[in-house]
Amino acid sequence: xxxxxxxxxxxxxxxVVSVIAAGFTYLSIASLxxxxxxxxxxxxxxxxxxxxxxxxxxxxxxxxxxxxxxGQTQAHLSTVGAGSVSNGNWTAATGxxxxxxxxxxxxxxxxxxxNASNFIGGTGSLYFINVSDNEVGACTNASGFAxxxxxxxxxxxxxxNCNSFRFDEAADAIRIDFNITxxxxxxxxxxxxxxxxxxxxx
Amino acid sequence: xDKTQKIVTVLLIxxxxxxxxxxxxxxxxxxxxxxxKVVSGRSVDNGGGIMIYVEGENEEGSG
Numbered sequence: 001x002x003x004x005x006x007x008x009x010x011x012x013x014x015x016v017v018s019v020i021a022a023g024f025t026y027l028s029i030a031s032l033x034x035x036x037x038x039x040x041x042x043x044x045x046x047x048x049x050x051x052x053x054x055x056x057x058x059x060x061x062x063x064x065x066x067x068x069x070x071g072q073t074q075a076h077l078s079t080v081g082a083g084s085v086s087n088g089n090w091t092a093a094t095g096x097x098x099x100x101x102x103x104x105x106x107x108x109x110x111x112x113x114x115n116a117s118n119f120i121g122g123t124g125s126l127y128f129i130n131v132s133d134n135e136v137g138a139c140t141n142a143s144g145f146a147x148x149x150x151x152x153x154x155x156x157x158x159x160x161n162c163n164s165f166r167f168d169e170a171a172d173a174i175r176i177d178f179n180i181t182x183x184x185x186x187x188x189x190x191x192x193x194x195x196x197x198x199x200x201x202x
Numbered sequence: 203x204d205k206t207q208k209i210v211t212v213l214l215i216x217x218x219x220x221x222x223x224x225x226x227x228x229x230x231x232x233x234x235x236x237x238x239k240v241v242s243g244r245s246v247d248n249g250g251g252i253m254i255y256v257e258g259e260n261e262e263g264s265g
Contacts, residue, residue: 010214017221024228052243065255195250201243
């Protein structure tokens, strides 16, 4: 084989290998693109789980001991703002604070354990609850539910929903306020209710 | 083989080597499994509570 034939042979091999390499590269990039974009449906070797975690950082509303004032038929207690009590001598209290301390945005449901009749009792008792942002933008309200609006607390309702309760540190806390009316013939003694928050990772 | 032919030969050999390397890398990438992200998890906190003490005696039939 003379020198020219050797060069020709090498050139042909180089071209063939390069063409094959280009084809492989094209196919690899096309495959990688579908993996990154999630266009392909396949089986993953690794599952990365996102942790949903919520916590009541202010867990208790405690109005203490008191009664409906003489001459009044009912007292009104609210936790909005600094809290208020009218027509009664209970101690004003502020609302609950719920924080998303996980690593994922979550959907959120808040439920109560009682309704007005078995929590407060008597004639004309009222039990209302509302959810609002304690940090701006924490809760994106679900359809049919408005932030900052009082709804009747009812065990049969899936009460309140945030479509998205954020985990960002600057916007990961909501406030749950209550508004109750206690009639003079209400149940007496220690009354209470349990508030349950359920979060599901998005 | 003159000097120019030797240079061309070396360049062609390098081209073949680089192309082969390219094929190897492409095959490796095609076998790469990029994990999907699966989001799951649920958290329940039933630690919220409201408490009040109403002074007085329960009336008969109240509540």
